[in-house]
Amino acid sequence: MKNIIIATRGSQLALWQAEHIKALLMERYPSLHIDLNIIKTKGDKILDTPLAKIGGKGLFTKELEEEMLRGNAHLAVHSLKDVPAEFPEGLALVALTKREDPRDAMLSEKYASLDALPQGAVVGTTSLRRRMQLLAKRPDLVIKNLRGNVNTRIRKLKEGEFDVIILATAGIVRLGLQEEVRYFAPIEKTWMIPASGQAALGIESVDTPELREMLAFLNDDEAIIETTIERDFVRILEGGCQVPIGVNATLEKDHIHVKAMVGLPDASQILEESLTYKREEYAHVGEVLAKRMVERGARALLKEAETMAMTVIFND
Structure with missing residues (x-):
């Protein structure tokens, strides 16, 4: 061509x-x-x-x-x-x-970390996955929906609509916007599991x-291994963007480590799983992890999450 x-x-x-x-x-x-x-x-x-x-x-x-x-x-x-x-x-x-850095990141003009947020701080995100994980650790936070491109979201932060906004680290770094706000801090995966395929x-x-x-x-071979696991997990769970699912596979030498979380947007119910497999076994890992979640009632939980999102969260 x-x-x-x-x-x-x-x-x-x-x-x-x-x-x-x-x-x-x-x-x-x-x-x-x-x-x-x-x-x-x-x-x-x-x-x-x-x-x-x-x-x-x-x-x-x-x-x-x-x-x-x-x-x-x-x-x-x-x-x-x-x-x-x-x-x-x-x-x-x-x-x-x-793949670039798959972590989420917090951006703020006032606070250097999520742990530094005061009671009742206002956090901007429309992601049900991020909402769920934030409320699981900090039920006092006020989560408000945030749409628009990256620059629009940062502008809303600077105008004082939010104390913190949550975005993907990779997008901010690719656009060189780290210096646009006073505080930019990637969130460790132990605190917030990223989305399937992120970065x-x-x-x-x-x-x-x-x-x-x-x-x-x-x-890229490593990206293929990691994201195949993550996308298989979401596909088998039949989880679209309307439900809160976090899943991240990390390749370390000859092993692949996977963590996943599904639940309700208000964090009142959450299922978590993690496993480690050999690199050469990656093709089946997403399916194994999804089946574990299904056996624990993940599909019913995700249907409830979708209903909650449509009738409560996205109607406020």
Whole structure:
């Protein structure tokens, strides 16, 4: 191929991701011509409603996928945590890049850490996973919904709407926004388990042998192992973005360590599991972990969590 079109959202982070992959492709294939097809998705247009109420994180990928299926783009670059488990016929997840820091991070103008927050501090996040884990440790906190792109969220923090906001560390670092606030602190995974796929980039493309071969060099073996486990876990639990699920796999030499948590958004019920397997056994780990959770009633708990989110949390 001599020409490639990358479909992308127009947010600062989405453009960074698309430009990052474009640069890697041009370094690998110097004669390749690459254009960006910038699309404003429904998820970008509706900023006053939580994603779970208007269709979930798939809103950020659906219209990019439609552009590829129409022949108006060859590939799209996604934050893997936003990518659904299933893909439309004719498209595939063909590459996973090296993973950055998967931790969540707290940003604040007043407080240096979550432990330093006073009673009743106001925390901004629309993530049910983050809400659950914050309230599990600090039931006194006031959690308020927060939408918008990264810059909008930081602006709201600076304007005093929140004492703290919670975002993904990788997004802040990629955009170089660590210095935009007085305090930026990644949250240890012992305090908050990240989302499935967090900090990895997934390359979705039209499913052809030529594109698969062209994009294969972007793959990172460690990211594939870790995120395969995490995505299998979520897929088997049938957990969409409307429910609080934290799962993180960490590869350390010849072993993979996995921690997972599911529960209710108000933290009144939580299930936790952890396990360690040999690296070469990774293909089945997500399934094993999910089945353990299912045996403990995880699916019923997640259905209750979805109802709670729709009828209480996202209606306030």
